[in-house]
Amino acid sequence: MALERAARSGGAHFRYGAHVAKIKIRDGRAIGVDMTPAMIERARDSARAAGLDNVEILQGDAQALPLDDASIDVVISNGVLNLVADKRLAFTEIRRVLRPGGTLQFADIANGNEVPEEAIRDIDLWTA
Numbered sequence: 001m002a003l004e005r006a007a008r009s010g011g012a013h014f015r016y017g018a019h020v021a022k023i024k025i026r027d028g029r030a031i032g033v034d035m036t037p038a039m040i041e042r043a044r045d046s047a048r049a050a051g052l053d054n055v056e057i058l059q060g061d062a063q064a065l066p067l068d069d070a071s072i073d074v075v076i077s078n079g080v081l082n083l084v085a086d087k088r089l090a091f092t093e094i095r096r097v098l099r100p101g102g103t104l105q106f107a108d109i110a111n112g113n114e115v116p117e118e119a120i121r122d123i124d125l126w127t128a
Contacts, residue, residue: 033060070099082109
């Protein structure tokens with residue numbers, strides 16, 4: 001099973017949904033997780049319109065994924081982690097849901113240094 005964090009209005013999980021069998025995902029499903037009802041509905045509509053019955057969109061938070069432990073083969077995160085307040089918790093959740101030997105693929109801003117409080121509170125820095 002493949003998981004994409006932040007389903008948005010369609011996102012990459014539709015490409016994965018269409019091709020997930022080629023990468024030998026155990027049950028052939030692709031799951032998108034988003035926290036906003038509007039984006040979830042748009043993503044579900046897009047999946048239906050594309051005829052993808054192996055795509056599931058769930059409501060949830062990157063810091064508390066609505067998935068069982070060790071239930072995911074691949075976690076894909078593209079431009080989401082930089083928007084998460086507690087990155088350590090987000091990575092802990094990824095590790096929790098990944099099966100042993102699973103894969104994390106992410107493209108994002110990564111910073112190993114402490115971010116100053118004034119930068120944390122400046123939303124323009126996080127959404128530019």
